[in-house]
Amino acid sequence: MKLTILFGGASFEHEISIVSAITLKEKLNGFDLSFVFCDQDHTFYLIDSFKMKATTFSKGEHKKMPKLFLSNGAFIQKNMFSSKEYNATVLNLIHGGDGEDGTIAALLDFFSIKYIGPRINASIFSYDKIYTKWFCEARGIKSVEYQTLSVSDIKNIHIPYPLIVKPATLGSSIGVSIVRDESEIDYALDMAFEYDKTVLVEPFIENVKEYNLAGYMANGKIHFSIIEEPQKDEFLDFEKKYMDFSRSEQVSQADLTDNIITKLKTNFERVYTNMFEGALIRCDFFVVDGEVFLNEINPIPGSMANYLFEDFQASIEALSSNLPHAKRAKVDYEYIHSISAAKGK
Amino acid sequence: MKLTILFGGASFEHEISIVSAITLKEKLNGFDLSFVFCDQDHTFYLIDSFKMKATTFSKGEHKKMPKLFLSNGAFIQKNMFSSKEYNATVLNLIHGGDGEDGTIAALLDFFSIKYIGPRINASIFSYDKIYTKWFCEARGIKSVEYQTLSVSDIKNIHIPYPLIVKPATLGSSIGVSIVRDESEIDYALDMAFEYDKTVLVEPFIENVKEYNLAGYMANGKIHFSIIEEPQKDEFLDFEKKYMDFSRSEQVSQADLTDNIITKLKTNFERVYTNMFEGALIRCDFFVVDGEVFLNEINPIPGSMANYLFEDFQASIEALSSNLPHAKRAKVDYEYIHSISAAKGK
Numbered sequence: 001m002k003l004t005i006l007f008g009g010a011s012f013e014h015e016i017s018i019v020s021a022i023t024l025k026e027k028l029n030g031f032d033l034s035f036v037f038c039d040q041d042h043t044f045y046l047i048d049s050f051k052m053k054a055t056t057f058s059k060g061e062h063k064k065m066p067k068l069f070l071s072n073g074a075f076i077q078k079n080m081f082s083s084k085e086y087n088a089t090v091l092n093l094i095h096g097g098d099g100e101d102g103t104i105a106a107l108l109d110f111f112s113i114k115y116i117g118p119r120i121n122a123s124i125f126s127y128d129k130i131y132t133k134w135f136c137e138a139r140g141i142k143s144v145e146y147q148t149l150s151v152s153d154i155k156n157i158h159i160p161y162p163l164i165v166k167p168a169t170l171g172s173s174i175g176v177s178i179v180r181d182e183s184e185i186d187y188a189l190d191m192a193f194e195y196d197k198t199v200l201v202e203p204f205i206e207n208v209k210e211y212n213l214a215g216y217m218a219n220g221k222i223h224f225s226i227i228e229e230p231q232k233d234e235f236l237d238f239e240k241k242y243m244d245f246s247r248s249e250q251v252s253q254a255d256l257t258d259n260i261i262t263k264l265k266t267n268f269e270r271v272y273t274n275m276f277e278g279a280l281i282r283c284d285f286f287v288v289d290g291e292v293f294l295n296e297i298n299p300i301p302g303s304m305a306n307y308l309f310e311d312f313q314a315s316i317e318a319l320s321s322n323l324p325h326a327k328r329a330k331v332d333y334e335y336i337h338s339i340s341a342a343k344g345k
Numbered sequence: 346m347k348l349t350i351l352f353g354g355a356s357f358e359h360e361i362s363i364v365s366a367i368t369l370k371e372k373l374n375g376f377d378l379s380f381v382f383c384d385q386d387h388t389f390y391l392i393d394s395f396k397m398k399a400t401t402f403s404k405g406e407h408k409k410m411p412k413l414f415l416s417n418g419a420f421i422q423k424n425m426f427s428s429k430e431y432n433a434t435v436l437n438l439i440h441g442g443d444g445e446d447g448t449i450a451a452l453l454d455f456f457s458i459k460y461i462g463p464r465i466n467a468s469i470f471s472y473d474k475i476y477t478k479w480f481c482e483a484r485g486i487k488s489v490e491y492q493t494l495s496v497s498d499i500k501n502i503h504i505p506y507p508l509i510v511k512p513a514t515l516g517s518s519i520g521v522s523i524v525r526d527e528s529e530i531d532y533a534l535d536m537a538f539e540y541d542k543t544v545l546v547e548p549f550i551e552n553v554k555e556y557n558l559a560g561y562m563a564n565g566k567i568h569f570s571i572i573e574e575p576q577k578d579e580f581l582d583f584e585k586k587y588m589d590f591s592r593s594e595q596v597s598q599a600d601l602t603d604n605i606i607t608k609l610k611t612n613f614e615r616v617y618t619n620m621f622e623g624a625l626i627r628c629d630f631f632v633v634d635g636e637v638f639l640n641e642i643n644p645i646p647g648s649m650a651n652y653l654f655e656d657f658q659a660s661i662e663a664l665s666s667n668l669p670h671a672k673r674a675k676v677d678y679e680y681i682h683s684i685s686a687a688k689g690k
């Protein structure tokens with residue numbers, strides 16, 4: 001199968017996207033892969049597969065490689081007298097800004113390029129953690145209590161300490177702090193507001209059980225990964241998450257009762273259905289007193305959560321044969337014709 | 346002032362976008378205008394100002410005009426040995442699909458082209474009427490009771506007749522029906538499902554008072570239009586709305602108490618702030634027993650609701666000097682550098 005891995009982006013998660021792409025090069029080595037890098041200036045480059053290592057990008061060597069342009073149905077490489085098309089299905093692997101905020105989805109939809117990844121609406125409801133809360137409320141999915149603060153309106157926090165403070169729109173724990181008491185709150189808010197003008201405050205639940213479940217829709221049903229209880233040091237900071245994005249060893253299923261497994265899957269389905277079709281997503285859940293709470297939706301998880309799937313390559317293949325199509329309106333100029341006729345023109 | 350009017354789009358509202366653009370050519374005749382047409386195949390054309398009439402498009406004459414391409418900071422016209430840039434601020438005048446669903450916003454943001462129009466998040470919450478309901482609930486804005494139906498799950502309707510049935514994502518009353526009793530419901534649903542797989546059902550409120558209020562943010566405050574009580578024949582069907590999009594005569598303020606005026610403006614602000622910055626929007630409200638309900642947000646109103654502004658040209662000029670900037674993350678490869686250093690490479 002042919003597949004184009006699109007990675008990079010003008011995002012705080014640019015570097016972990018590179019790490020994800022390098023990991024997938026190994027995990028999808030049965031595929032005919034192309035690598036398209038989006039740099040921080042939004043220029044696309046076709047990356048030689050042999051040059052797929054982190055220092056290629058940190059040293060700027062990608063700038064010597066061919067530029068690509070978006071065109072109807074494909075990325076195009078322009079030569080002096082000809083052009084070459086890269087029209088394989090794209091795997092959107094740009095984490096964070098650009099990739100997960102709906103921008104890349106809109107671009108690929110507009111240019112009719114098939115892709116694996118969240119569509120524009122799904123991106124909005126997973127990228128901004130406040131919209132995720134609205135989404136949960138509307139769909140009857142439990143999530144942790146929260147409060148929203150904005151730079152211009154830092155209200156009294158009514159949630160008792162300890163708290164967790166998060167910028168509304170970043171992933172990979174960037175700008176996130178655990179706040180034990182009031183003496184730490186100002187610093188935590190300053191840090192979070194560095195990254196976003198809106199900040200979310202939630203209770204920090206000590207020793208909460210956390211479980212990750214990934215999945216995708218193919219042939220009308222959701223295919224679930226195994227459920228992992230992630231290792232954690234309270235929570236993963238950016239450097240640990242960074243290493244986490246290069247994970248490739250399959251993990252084993254967490255030890256859970258059938259009841260909890262069913263609840264986790266039911267909640268995943270409630271999140272996924274009629275929203276995330278076309279994407280392989282990972283949902284991070286908390287379990288408190290037998291109740292399941294959605295913590296976060298990762299619509300483009302690090303290295304596509306390959307380590308949660310028994311046959312990752314087959315999963316990507318199944319998903320890519322089941323991608324939704326953007327429906328375009330057909331224009332027939334019926335009204336202009338009828339008005340012109342009425343005017344006698 | 347230089348301004349590029351972007352219109353057309355692969356949308357059911359393609360034709361009314363053309364009508365809007367022709368109307369704005371007259372209303373903004375003090376500006377140095379360019380016209381960029383997006384056809385239903387997503388090709389951009391530079392339209393000669395003298396050819397800005399409806400039949401140019403219905404006859405396909407635009408296809409003889411120069412093609413434009415999106416590029417960093419501008420639309421580009423490519424000639425044999427050179428290229429010409431069109432880098433003026435864009436007024437996104439594509440109604441419905443493409444223009445109001447976040448696609449054009451994402452494209453213009455990605456290519457760093459300044460534009461008047463809703464940003465990607467704002468588009469999502471106004472384009473889909475169900476997400477507008479979620480938005481209203483989260484922001485404490487009253488809206489009419491509703492029920493959601495999907496093609497695959499036509500539930501019992503628990504709202505009493507008469508009802509109004511609407512496709513979730515279309516504007517301009519396309520696919521909308523008033524349903525008096527059960528004998529009419531199947532036909533109305535069939536029609537609505539022609540346009541969208543999700544349909545909204547609301548109570549139809551007989552003789553409800555409707556008021557339209559437009560506005561935009563400039564220099565840190567919202568500038569309101571006058572408030573209009575639209576003429577209506579129960580509700581405007583598509584042909585009437587079509588004509589409505591070419592409106593250019595200024596209207597007079599509806600006769601309202603100060604109390605209602607204040608409530609309308611307060612609700613407008615609640616909708617606009619921290620969401621619609623960069624756009625001139627029109628909110629359509631219902632007033633029932635002195636209470637204000639949001640009916641619809643038009644983030645790209647027909648002919649930009651020019652007829653509601655005393656000095657429309659000055660309004661567009663003020664708005665275009667107050668456009669938000671898409672913030673891009675700066676990539677410094679700090680993590681790759683530190684990991685490479687640790688590995689001794």
